[in-house]
Amino acid sequence: MSCAQRNFGDVVLDLRNISLSFGGVKALSNVSFDVREHEVRAIIGPNGAGKSSMLNVINGVYHPLEGEIIFRGERRREMDTHQAAAQGIARTFQNIALFKGMSVIDNLLAGRNLKVKSSFLAQLLYWGPALREELEHRRKVEEIIDFLEIQHVRKSAVGQLPYGLQKRVELGRALAMEPSLLLLDEPMAGMNVEEKQDMCRYILDVNDQFGTTLVLIEHDMGVVMDISDRVVVLDYGKKIGDGTPADVRNNQAVIDAYLGVKH
Amino acid sequence: MSEESIGGALDTFPRLLLEHARVRPNAPAMREKDLGIWQTYSWSEVAAHVGALACGLAAQGFKRGMNLAIVGDNRPRLYWAFMAAQSLGGVPVPLYQDAVAQEMAFVLDDAEIAFAVVEDQEQVDKLLEVLPQLPRLKHLYYEDPRGLRHYSQASLMSFDKLLQVGRAFELHNPGFFEAAVAAGRPEDVSVILYTSGTTGKPKGVCQTHAAFIAAGRGCCASDKLGPGDEVLSYLPMAWVGDHLFSYAQALVAGFTINCPESGDTVMIDMREIGPTYYFAPPRVFENLLTQLMIRMEDAAALKRRMFHCFMALARRCGAEILARKAHVSLSDRLLYAIGDVLVFGPLRNVLGMSRVRVAYTAGAAIGPDLFRFYRSIGINLKQFYGSTETCAYVCLQPDGQVKFDTVGLPAPGVDVRIADNGEVLVKSPAVLKEYYKRPDATAEVIDGQGYFHTGDAGFFDADGHLRIIDRARDVGKLANGALYAPNYIENKLKFFTHIKEAVAFGHRRDEVCAFINIDLGAVGDWAERRGLAYSGYTDLAARDEVYDLVQKCVEQVNFELAADPIVCDSQVHRFLVLHKELDPDDDELTRTRKVRRSFVEEKYALLIDALYSAKVSQYIETLVKFEDGRSGKIGADVRIRDARTFLHAPANKAA
Numbered sequence: 044m045s046c047a048q049r050n051f052g053d054v055v056l057d058l059r060n061i062s063l064s065f066g067g068v069k070a071l072s073n074v075s076f077d078v079r080e081h082e083v084r085a086i087i088g089p090n091g092a093g094k095s096s097m098l099n100v101i102n103g104v105y106h107p108l109e110g111e112i113i114f115r116g117e118r119r120r121e122m123d124t125h126q127a128a129a130q131g132i133a134r135t136f137q138n139i140a141l142f143k144g145m146s147v148i149d150n151l152l153a154g155r156n157l158k159v160k161s162s163f164l165a166q167l168l169y170w171g172p173a174l175r176e177e178l179e180h181r182r183k184v185e186e187i188i189d190f191l192e193i194q195h196v197r198k199s200a201v202g203q204l205p206y207g208l209q210k211r212v213e214l215g216r217a218l219a220m221e222p223s224l225l226l227l228d229e230p231m232a233g234m235n236v237e238e239k240q241d242m243c244r245y246i247l248d249v250n251d252q253f254g255t256t257l258v259l260i261e262h263d264m265g266v267v268m269d270i271s272d273r274v275v276v277l278d279y280g281k282k283i284g285d286g287t288p289a290d291v292r293n294n295q296a297v298i299d300a301y302l303g304v305k306h
Numbered sequence: 307m308s309e310e311s312i313g314g315a316l317d318t319f320p321r322l323l324l325e326h327a328r329v330r331p332n333a334p335a336m337r338e339k340d341l342g343i344w345q346t347y348s349w350s351e352v353a354a355h356v357g358a359l360a361c362g363l364a365a366q367g368f369k370r371g372m373n374l375a376i377v378g379d380n381r382p383r384l385y386w387a388f389m390a391a392q393s394l395g396g397v398p399v400p401l402y403q404d405a406v407a408q409e410m411a412f413v414l415d416d417a418e419i420a421f422a423v424v425e426d427q428e429q430v431d432k433l434l435e436v437l438p439q440l441p442r443l444k445h446l447y448y449e450d451p452r453g454l455r456h457y458s459q460a461s462l463m464s465f466d467k468l469l470q471v472g473r474a475f476e477l478h479n480p481g482f483f484e485a486a487v488a489a490g491r492p493e494d495v496s497v498i499l500y501t502s503g504t505t506g507k508p509k510g511v512c513q514t515h516a517a518f519i520a521a522g523r524g525c526c527a528s529d530k531l532g533p534g535d536e537v538l539s540y541l542p543m544a545w546v547g548d549h550l551f552s553y554a555q556a557l558v559a560g561f562t563i564n565c566p567e568s569g570d571t572v573m574i575d576m577r578e579i580g581p582t583y584y585f586a587p588p589r590v591f592e593n594l595l596t597q598l599m600i601r602m603e604d605a606a607a608l609k610r611r612m613f614h615c616f617m618a619l620a621r622r623c624g625a626e627i628l629a630r631k632a633h634v635s636l637s638d639r640l641l642y643a644i645g646d647v648l649v650f651g652p653l654r655n656v657l658g659m660s661r662v663r664v665a666y667t668a669g670a671a672i673g674p675d676l677f678r679f680y681r682s683i684g685i686n687l688k689q690f691y692g693s694t695e696t697c698a699y700v701c702l703q704p705d706g707q708v709k710f711d712t713v714g715l716p717a718p719g720v721d722v723r724i725a726d727n728g729e730v731l732v733k734s735p736a737v738l739k740e741y742y743k744r745p746d747a748t749a750e751v752i753d754g755q756g757y758f759h760t761g762d763a764g765f766f767d768a769d770g771h772l773r774i775i776d777r778a779r780d781v782g783k784l785a786n787g788a789l790y791a792p793n794y795i796e797n798k799l800k801f802f803t804h805i806k807e808a809v810a811f812g813h814r815r816d817e818v819c820a821f822i823n824i825d826l827g828a829v830g831d832w833a834e835r836r837g838l839a840y841s842g843y844t845d846l847a848a849r850d851e852v853y854d855l856v857q858k859c860v861e862q863v864n865f866e867l868a869a870d871p872i873v874c875d876s877q878v879h880r881f882l883v884l885h886k887e888l889d890p891d892d893d894e895l896t897r898t899r900k901v902r903r904s905f906v907e908e909k910y911a912l913l914i915d916a917l918y919s920a921k922v923s924q925y926i927e928t929l930v931k932f933e934d935g936r937s938g939k940i941g942a943d944v945r946i947r948d949a950r951t952f953l954h955a956p957a958n959k960a961a
Contacts, residue, residue: 185341190452195570197342248453 051272052080054113055256056101056224061110063096063280070096071107071280078224083250083257085271087264087291089300092277094260095137098226101258102127102134128157133222135213137229137260143202147193147212150201151184154219187215190252191245207238214245218253225249227259231266239263243270268292276300317492318515320356320393322557324487327353330560333533336382339567339575347382349560352389355469357483359390362472363421364482366445366463370395370489373417373498377401377410377433378425380539380548380565383449383465387423388543388553392496392515393487399498399510400544402897403429404890411436413500414443417510417742421445423465427453434459492516498742499546499694510742511546511694520735521550521692521699522558524718528702529664531583535561536661538581540572545898546694547669551585554697576658584662587669589899591687592676594657596803600831616645617682624650624682629706650683659685666690668698669898671774671793673801674710681708689713691774695751695758697736701772712771722772723757729778730764731757763791780903782813788875790818792903795876798866802859803828807888809901810878811914817879819917821910822856823887829855844942847883853947856883860949868952877951880917882924884910885942891931913944922946 056078063071071093078084086094099105101112103122111120114130122132133154141150158180159166165173188197191211196204201212210230217225230246231239247270249255261267267274268288276284276291278300284291291297316322326335331350338345347355368374374391376398378384388398399417401410403425410432414422420442424430430448434457437443448454449465476482496515500508526532539552556563561583566575602613623638654660665680665687672689680687686705691713692698700722703714716722720734737758741747751759763781764774775781776791784790792810795818799808807823826843829852833840840846864877888894894906907914909928916924927941 182341185343189341192568194342194567195574252453252455 051082054078055080055115056258057113058097058101059111059113061097061100061107061112063093063100063105063107069280071100071277073110074277074280074282075110076275076282076285078256078258081250081254081256082272083246083259083270085267085274086258086260086277087262087267087274088277091279093280094277095228096280097277098134098228098258098260102132102226128220131220131223132226133217133220133224134226135210135217135228135230137232139206139209139213141201141209141213141216144200146198146200147188147196147204147215148181148184148198150212151187151215151219152180154216155180155183157220183221184219187218190218190248191215207234207241210234210238210242211245214242214249218249221253222255224256224258227257227261229260229262231261231263239266246270315492317519318392318487318490318494319496319519319554319557320389320487320490322519323349323353323356323389324484326557326560330533333560334562335556335560336385336563336565337579338382338565339571339578342567344564344578352382352386355383356386356389356393358469358472358476359386360393360472360483360486361475361479362468362470363390363396364394364486365471365475366421366468368394368396368421372396372421373399373419375399375401375414375417375419375422376424376543377422377429378403378449378543379569380541380543380552381425381449382563382565384423384425384543385539385553385563388497392490393483395486395490395494397495397498397512399500400542400549401500402542402544404542405897406891407432407435411439413508413510414440416508417498419443421447423447424449426450430454430457430462437461490515492519495739497549499544499549501694509744509747512739512742513697513736514739517736517739518550518554518697519558520719521697522554524699524720524736525550525702526555526559528704528718529583531555531559531561531664533560535559535583535663536564536579536581537561537583537585538564538566538572538576538579540566540569540575541585541587542897546692546698547585547587550692550698551583551666573658577655580658580661582661582663584659584665586665586667587898588667588672588676589670591667591672591680592800592803595676595679596825596828598653598656599803600828603831603835613649616641616649619645620650620682621678624684625678628681628684628686629708646684653683654685657685662686664688668692668713670900671797673797675801677710690717691772693760695738696732696734696760699734699736700730700732700760703771707769707771709767709769709771712767712773714771716772721757724765725759727778728763728765728781730760730762730772730774732760733757784812784818784875785814785816786875789872790876791873794873795820795863795867795878796901798863799859799878802862804832804855805859807895807901809888809903809906810876811907811917812876815918818876819880819914820860820878820882821906821913822860822881822883824852824856824883826887843887844885844940847885848942848945853883853945856881857947857949864949864951868954871954874954878949879951880946880948882913882917882944882946884913885926885944886928886930886940889930892929916944916946 054077059075061071061074086097088094100107103124106121111118112122161173161176188194193211231242250257274288274291276297283296283300284294316325326349332348334346335349335352336347374396376384376387391398401413433446444461446461447463447465447468451464492515494515495512496518498510498512500510537552541548552563564579566572619641623634626634627642662685665685668690688703688708691701699717700720701714702717723731725731733756761778762774763776763778764772767773776793780792782790790812795810796808799805804825805822806825809821810818812818824847860878860881867873867877890897895901912926913924923943923945925943927939929937930940931937
């Protein structure tokens, strides 16, 4: 699983001095870190540390009070969700956000939304380029189904699937966008050991085969230490650690945040 | 079938392939579902690919007499590898794809494998793991490149690359493939199938082209199979059943092999393909029925009532109507026709068996009720008898002569005899040539007159049908001298949907006792309906309610056993529900899911002692292996219960 030497490209996403507050609550204060091309970057921290807020800032759901985001050389104060998606940022959610009544295929096809080029009318007529495009989308979706090994539930309604499979489908929908940067919010929450192992493998395969850069939030320390290249640690909205898993593990501030200190 | 062709007689598999490519070039030979769409390969395409593949292997140094290991799920390209190896005069050696690396290492070493064609990363990883122990293994070809991008081992090459190499070789050596096929002889070994090894290490069974072709021809003739028939190939390629039913028969008769997308999608793929010819071991039929019953429980009240009402009718006369017996009344026939439209037809459709003309089961005894169920809803399910050593071709049930408790008449060309000790002896063209490199073992099973000793105990009934009761060496005696056939008792227990596995003990003991494995699916569902919460198998198995349920099944079996004077003494006096499922990964079952009796006896000696003492429970800790190769321990307090037994009463038979 672990490659001897992993080479990373340039910084693709640079977050500088991000601060975010809701009323009087400071969710993030002055957090800076960067993400390099092709790496697996983990964000960890105790509950309420601001991890999900950080992801929401990256894909434009929240707009930071201060700071700037540099994504692929473009500097801006805030992202816009559409813009983020169009630039190849996809994400999954902590609580599954799929269309429960729709089949797995339809959910994945929904992820292809931004890739559709033919007009509404052309699609309605389902003719010529629209037909060819539809076939192309379906082929791509089938490749993802094959990749995630969910052939047996291809036509099942998502709401009827077990939780672990739903999580996989959600990853599939994000992949359908063919993202260059994928944000995963607790992809392994609520899974048993076997499902976690499978998910780890899929995440590493995504990173390896599609060359996707990954930012993930995860609580399972074993998983984080195993699969991530660099880790950011947040606590009460502040960054208290940043570095390789080994660095972070030995960081006193991090140990204190997790285990608590005597006051 | 015409015997004249370009290569002379059709007496080897590669010649059969070329003949089909000549006679029906555009007919579908193989299908596989890829990215959600069925892809078809015609006979001419298959022949061309096999030619390229054979040339590729030859270019890489594969020679006549060498063995080619094949590991993976049923995929057309792996079937081509069989044909390519045979074309070159080599011998394909399929391995069970779910075996762990160490088990594979034994076979790979024993068969002196230098070339292996495997399916995917999982199999490549396993082979690379044991590569240091196998100095001969030099070439690994993988079909699915996923995840293998960073593998830099010199021994690795993709299947596509191998085909390219082959095509280049073909250009420089035109006619090479045809010449190689022409050099093949029917008495050459066509395949080495390793026996699952209920005892000791696996042995390689060498079968010739002539043997498998004779077996294939016999089956196809008796069931009138030909081009246009469809079979779903989903059972392990290393198993003789798949090799006969998918490979040998398809090449003999020219029908289509369909490969499912993955192991999980077999049911869906089966419905899409609608095979006309179907083969499954009894446990598959059992699982299907279990699932069906679970889903029936969830159906609306009206549908459920219709189901039960018509199933009662089907039990009464369905099997007789299928067998075209004359004595069924007109009113029953009419009702059955209505039932066929409302219930049986839809049921067959759900099972994917709407088009099934002939279905076979073998490998283990099938419960009479289970067997009857399928026949009564109009599926022509039959039994046959055979083993790896006989190309799975000894006895067949001809249409119209199907009995629930026999395996049928000796097949055409097969001579069956019963030895004095009750063992079944077979002489036919399909009997093995030898065990690979094991003349001692070969001499043990083939006697001076050429009869193969099957190791099964059986007898012929009044109509000349063979009835198998047990493995000859498993048949024992109780302390009072009464016959004791453990399989017979276990099969009766296993017919209950709630019981997945059973192991009976009784040889040279006063009474029979048994281990029970519950079926987690069926009992889990049963528990859910009663609002019983449980955390997993171990917890559920220890429940009082579950013990009550199992006790009822055991007592029902005892009641039935009491009806037959021969087995009346074999009633189960005490039983326990095991705290873990018997598992091939823990060596308790073979890969074909047969109980390794002596191993289980040794491993659970503590529990057996408890069964034969007055104890009501026994604590035991068991080592288990997980799928990823790690191991752990399961400990539990296993309780023991007494079951009611009955006096011999012939009238019980009706129940």
